Amino acid sequence: MSTHKGLQANVLGTFDSVVMAVAGSAPAYSLAATTAVLVGTVGFAAPAALLYCAIPMFGIAWAFNYLGKLDINAGASYSWVARALHPSLGFLSGWALVVSATIFMVAGSLPAGSMTLSLFAPDLAENTALATVVGAMWFLVMLVVVLKGARLTVHAQLIMSGIELLILLAFAVAALSHDNAVQQFSWSWLGFSHFDGVQGFAAGALIAAFYYWGWDVTSNLSEETRNSRKTSGLAGLVGLAVVFVLFEVFTISVNLLLTAEEIEANSANVLALLGERLWPGWGGKLLIVAVMLSTIATLETTLIQVTRSLFAMGRDRTMPAALGTSHPRYQTPSVALVVVGAVALGLFVASNALGSVGDILESAVAAIGLQIAVYYGLAGLAVVIAYRKVLLKTPANFIFGGLWPLTGALFLFWVFVESLGALDATAIAIGIGGLAVGLVPMLAYRKSPYYRPDRLDAAKTEQIKQEYEGVEPVSASSADDTIATDF
Numbered sequence: 161m162s163t164h165k166g167l168q169a170n171v172l173g174t175f176d177s178v179v180m181a182v183a184g185s186a187p188a189y190s191l192a193a194t195t196a197v198l199v200g201t202v203g204f205a206a207p208a209a210l211l212y213c214a215i216p217m218f219g220i221a222w223a224f225n226y227l228g229k230l231d232i233n234a235g236a237s238y239s240w241v242a243r244a245l246h247p248s249l250g251f252l253s254g255w256a257l258v259v260s261a262t263i264f265m266v267a268g269s270l271p272a273g274s275m276t277l278s279l280f281a282p283d284l285a286e287n288t289a290l291a292t293v294v295g296a297m298w299f300l301v302m303l304v305v306v307l308k309g310a311r312l313t314v315h316a317q318l319i320m321s322g323i324e325l326l327i328l329l330a331f332a333v334a335a336l337s338h339d340n341a342v343q344q345f346s347w348s349w350l351g352f353s354h355f356d357g358v359q360g361f362a363a364g365a366l367i368a369a370f371y372y373w374g375w376d377v378t379s380n381l382s383e384e385t386r387n388s389r390k391t392s393g394l395a396g397l398v399g400l401a402v403v404f405v406l407f408e409v410f411t412i413s414v415n416l417l418l419t420a421e422e423i424e425a426n427s428a429n430v431l432a433l434l435g436e437r438l439w440p441g442w443g444g445k446l447l448i449v450a451v452m453l454s455t456i457a458t459l460e461t462t463l464i465q466v467t468r469s470l471f472a473m474g475r476d477r478t479m480p481a482a483l484g485t486s487h488p489r490y491q492t493p494s495v496a497l498v499v500v501g502a503v504a505l506g507l508f509v510a511s512n513a514l515g516s517v518g519d520i521l522e523s524a525v526a527a528i529g530l531q532i533a534v535y536y537g538l539a540g541l542a543v544v545i546a547y548r549k550v551l552l553k554t555p556a557n558f559i560f561g562g563l564w565p566l567t568g569a570l571f572l573f574w575v576f577v578e579s580l581g582a583l584d585a586t587a588i589a590i591g592i593g594g595l596a597v598g599l600v601p602m603l604a605y606r607k608s609p610y611y612r613p614d615r616l617d618a619a620k621t622e623q624i625k626q627e628y629e630g631v632e633p634v635s636a637s638s639a640d641d642t643i644a645t646d647f
Contacts, residue, residue, distance in 0.1 A: 167234060167471070168491035171310040172385040177378045177392060179314065181399020183321045184374030184465075186268075186458030187406045188328055192431035192451040193271050194371055195414055197525050199423050199430075201582075202364035204346070205354035206411045209361070213368035214404045219568025220536045221400050222560040223543035224379050225393025230546060230616055232388055235472030236379035237539040243616035244542035248602060251478055251610075253535040254469050255598035260373075260531035261466035263590065265504035267524035268459045269295030275452035278432065279445065292508050299508075302460045303501050306467065309490045310384045313460060320457040327450040328406055334438045335413035342419055349415055362578035366529035369572070371407055373532050375399045377461045380468040410434070463500065470496040476610040479601055523586045526579075530591030533576040540569025542616070549619035 172180070198206045224236070233239035235254055242250020270288070273295030278285040285291070305316050348354060355361040378395040382388040414423065414430060417437050426433040435447030471493035474483025487494035543565045544551070551562040580588060 166491060167383045167468075167486060167493070168309060169384060170386045172314060172381060172391075174387075174391050174395060176314045177381065177385055177395030178398050178402075179317050179321055180381060180461060180464075181375040181378050181395050182325070182402050183317045183454075183457040184377035184461040185372055185399060185403040186374060186454045186461075187403045188324050188431065188447070188450040188454035189268065189271065189458055190371045190403075190454075191407065191410050192275075192447075193267070193455075194367060194525055195411065195430040196423050196426070198364065198367045198371075198411070199414065199420065201367055202356070202360060203354050203420070204343075204349050204415055205352075205361075205364060206415065207349045207408055208351060208354065209364035209368045210371060210404070210407045210411060211350055212361075213365045213372065214400075216568035216571040217369070217372045217536075218397070218400060219564035219566075220540050220572070221375065221393075221397045223540045223565035223568070224376055224396055226543045226547060226561045226565075226618075227539065227616075228379055228382060228393040229389045230618055232382045233472060234380055234383045234468040235476075236376065236382070236469070237535050237542070238469055238472055240546070240616060241535075241538045241542045242610060243613045244546040245538065247611040247613055249538055250613075251473075251602050252595065252598060253538045254473060254478075255602075256531040256535040256595060257469050258466050258473075259594035259598070260528045260535075261462045261469075262500065262503060262507070263524050263528055263531075263594065264462050265299060265459070265500070266507045267528065268455055268462065269299045269504070269508060271295070272298045272452060272455040272459065275448050275455060278448050279452070296505060296508050298456050299459055299504060300501070302456060302463055303497060306460060306463045307487065307490060307492055307494060307497055309492055310381060310464075313464065316460065317457055320453040324450045324453045324457065327446055328410075331435060331438060331443070331447060332406065332409045332413070335417065335434070336409065338413075338417060338438060341416040343416055345412070345416060349412065359578055359582050362575045363582040365571075365575045366533065366579040366583075367525060369532045369536075369575070370525045370529045372400060372403065373528065374458060374461055374465075375403070376536075377465050380465045383468075463497070466500055467493040467496040470499070477608040478605045478610045523584070523590060526583050526587035527590035527594065529579070530576055530583075530587075531595060533572040534595065537569040537572040537576070540565040540572070544569075546616045547618045549617070 195206070198209060202209050227240040231239055231243065237257070238250055238254025240250070241253040270291050273291035273293065274285050276294050276298070277287070277291060305312055352361065355364065375396045378385070378392045378399070382392045385391050410431070414434060417434060418430070422433060423430055431447045431451055432444040436444035439446070470479060470483045471486070472484075473479035474481055474485070474496065476484070483493070483496045483499065485495050486492055544562050547557060547561040551558050
């Protein structure tokens, strides 16, 4: 692959990838921006929604882990689903990520602006127009950082996510030891009794999926990661485990310390209210810092996901070929970055018509949840097909490469269908309409070789065959042409 067309290889290590996975899920941002939406949907069952969504989500993480061993591709599920299921489904999977990530440019940048104003000009924090301007400035800064390459991106993440996690851990300890609760802890918060029927459970699970979304950025960085057949999937699993614990601790803390009325009145940033309750005077400000850093950090990882996906599409000629061009010096998808930047800035302006920051977040979260369900669910099916001939070779393959991912996929598809009846027209229009727009490039580029792929089949990989037959796998010098054998 020529230098000016490719991505910079072997830039990230295991620790770097774990940091990116945690930053991708943006624990502080997700808690601040989405808790009010989740509580408004399921009430005290917020911890249960996150718990029951985490179980199938780990199945999808295992799917990404197994698929990443077979195919290193910046498009990740875009490539895997095409080769295992069908190219049209693969394109739909990649398009779902592109659309959801682009919508998130608004859902993420507006809170970044709002949090910044909360620190320096609290009276202006709910000014949507001003929050849009400040958020757009942060977005442009992250655009430049991502353009400069994965190494600079990781250095920025180590600072931002490191400070964020330290603050969250300190508050988690304080919240669980706080003795002025407005409600007593109840195990029912982790059960099904607080859900408003099946449809209420599905709506809650859809929002919970948004909390977790982003850990899979490690797969989009696989072409830039050392030993990525092993590292990328493992980092996604570790990152998902870290944010799951944080989400549970903080949603339980919200149930303990805040009333429903307080949550509704502070829907744009429940975390700041929680911080003020724990450490009056400066606790709220400190958590605003954590949320701001988390939001900026996840803008960065989301930019990575959407631009790497578009890069893979341009390289495969399923989108304009220019998108598959990388910067001659930094070896990053420069054309894709410019396109995403222009589209996102246009959406910033259009988003002001939707109302307040809280209103924009509520519609965006639900719409993104629908798109997440599509591309995560397709990956869960793809791994079962890719490994179908070897699933019964070992219990691990059956559970982690088959049963668990399949359960996760079926759960997400069920949530997608069931939640449609509970969502407002705006969320459905954005979520479904955004997917439907993908039919245009799909039909326009049908002659691409991408639509005649080599099938993704684990049984055809020689090293995997050797492992199952008890033969020592042949060593190789590059992860780009070997398969990791530790499943």
